[in-house]
Amino acid sequence: MEMIGLVFIVVIIIIGMVLYLSLSGKDDSGARANRAANAQKSSSFLTAIAETDIVGCGVPLSRVAQACVRREVFCDNGDPCITLERAMTKIANETLYAQGMKYNLSLEGTRVQAESDCDSANLSVSLIAAPRQPIPLGNGQTVDLILSICR
Amino acid sequence: MEPIIIVIVLAIIIGLVLLYYVRINAHEVKTDTANYQAKEDLAMLGRLTTLPELACPRSETVKTYCIDLLKAQAFASMMGDARSGPASKVYYNPVLGATNITLRWYDLAKPPGQMAQQLTIYSNLRDSTRVRTTTTYFTAFEPVNSTRQFAMLIVERQS
Numbered sequence: 001m002e003m004i005g006l007v008f009i010v011v012i013i014i015i016g017m018v019l020y021l022s023l024s025g026k027d028d029s030g031a032r033a034n035r036a037a038n039a040q041k042s043s044s045f046l047t048a049i050a051e052t053d054i055v056g057c058g059v060p061l062s063r064v065a066q067a068c069v070r071r072e073v074f075c076d077n078g079d080p081c082i083t084l085e086r087a088m089t090k091i092a093n094e095t096l097y098a099q100g101m102k103y104n105l106s107l108e109g110t111r112v113q114a115e116s117d118c119d120s121a122n123l124s125v126s127l128i129a130a131p132r133q134p135i136p137l138g139n140g141q142t143v144d145l146i147l148s149i150c151r
Numbered sequence: 152m153e154p155i156i157i158v159i160v161l162a163i164i165i166g167l168v169l170l171y172y173v174r175i176n177a178h179e180v181k182t183d184t185a186n187y188q189a190k191e192d193l194a195m196l197g198r199l200t201t202l203p204e205l206a207c208p209r210s211e212t213v214k215t216y217c218i219d220l221l222k223a224q225a226f227a228s229m230m231g232d233a234r235s236g237p238a239s240k241v242y243y244n245p246v247l248g249a250t251n252i253t254l255r256w257y258d259l260a261k262p263p264g265q266m267a268q269q270l271t272i273y274s275n276l277r278d279s280t281r282v283r284t285t286t287t288y289f290t291a292f293e294p295v296n297s298t299r300q301f302a303m304l305i306v307e308r309q310s
Contacts, residue, residue, distance in 0.1 A: 005153070008160040015167050040193070041287065044216065048288040052301040055259045060299065087259065091301050094257055094266050095288070 039131060042147045045096070046133035050145060054087050061087055062135045065107055069143050081112050089114040102150035108132075108143055118150040188310075192285045195306055198246055200289065205272070207292040216289035218302070223254050223291075227272045240275050249309040251276045256291040256302035276307060283310035 050062040057064060057075040064087070066072075067080035074080040088105050096103045097116045106113040134142040200206060200216045204226050207217035230236050252273040257266040276282065284307050291302035 005156065005160075008157070008164075012160060012163055012167075015164060019167055019171050040189075045288040048216075048290055048301055051290050051299055052259070053298045058298075090259060090263060090266070091257065094263060095301070095303060099286075 038149060042131040042149060043133075046131055046145050046147050049088065049091055050133050050135060052087070052091065054083060057083070065112075065135050065143065065145065066137055068107065068110060068112060069137060081110060085112045085114060088112070092116070096149070104146075104148045104150065106146050108146055110143075118148070188283065191308075192287075192306070195247075195250070195285075195308075196287055196304070199252065199304065199306075202246070207290070208294070216287070217292050217299075218254065218289065218304070220256065220291050220293045220300075221295070223270060223272055227270050230273055240273075243273065244275065247273055247275065249275055249277050251282075251305075251307040253305040253307075254291065254302060255305065256300045258300060276309060278309060281310050282307045284308075 050065075051060050053060055054064055054075070059075075061084065064074065064080050064084045067074040068084050072080065075083060084107065092103055092105050092114050093116065102116045102118045104113070104115040104118040106115075132144040132146050134144055136142050196216060200218060205218050205222050207219045230239055232239075250273065251271065253269060253271050255267055255269045258268065259266065284305060286303055286305050288301070288303055291300045292298075293300065
């Protein structure tokens with residue numbers, strides 16, 4: 001009889017430990033939904049910025065990015081990479097930074113980069129890789145616009 | 152005495168199991184709610200940008216979500232009109248629901264800090280205390296000059 005009692009006590013202790021371990025974990029259901037929402041927001045940002053017309057050029061930012069990669073003289077005969085970086089910085093500061101987000105927005109394979117105090121060590125880790133917007137260069141090649149949001 | 156102790160112990164075990172089951176269910180409900188809200192937000196965006204009263208010309212909708220600025224201004228004016236507004240809200244309620252929808256677009260020609268212009272397209276929130284806000288970026292098309300501007304859609308929904 002005493003053994004049965006001991007067995008019950010052991011069972012209770014084990015169940016209690018299992019419950020404690022499983023219930024003390026962080027509830028990440030909201031965090032996962034947030035990460036997906038942030039990824040969707042980042043993707044929509046890249047799609048929208050690529051289609052925004054650049055003042056004075058009358059063409060979308062994606063066209064300026066093409067000119068930058070191909071090293072063409074463009075628009076106001078200036079450097080298209082500088083035009084591109086200025087436009088990216090202006091838009092990102094007015095939107096992402098104004099909403100309290102630190103960011104790193106860059107054109108892959110170039111020095112074109114717009115960022116706001118974003119240390120690479122603080123780039124947010126998410127279940128989905130940093131969104132990219134491919135910009136066609138012709139001949140089947142593309143260059144990616146990449147956005148990373150910092151913690 | 153012993154049977155009483157056994158009953159007490161069994162009751163404790165059953166109580167712990169029930170507690171565990173309730174917590175698991177609550178977690179699943181939270182996850183399902185978060186997923187449903189995320190899907191609803193995407194569905195709302197799709198409905199908004201395909202409404203003929205707001206949508207861009209077909210040639211502009213190929214690459215991105217797009218809203219026609221002139222149409223948006225007309226839509227907002229109709230919603231704000233004292234005569235047509237209330238009936239319009241009843242008409243659009245099945246599509247847009249109990250939401251506030253604000254359009255904000257950015258003119259790159261203006262200096263930083265003065266680029267943004269804002270317009271409330273639709274205002275039908277019933278309780279402003281329990282609100283969930285979603286923002287999405289898209290293109291605002293200005294049909295007179297055929298220019299595309301960077302824009303943001305802010306949707307406040309009843310939560």
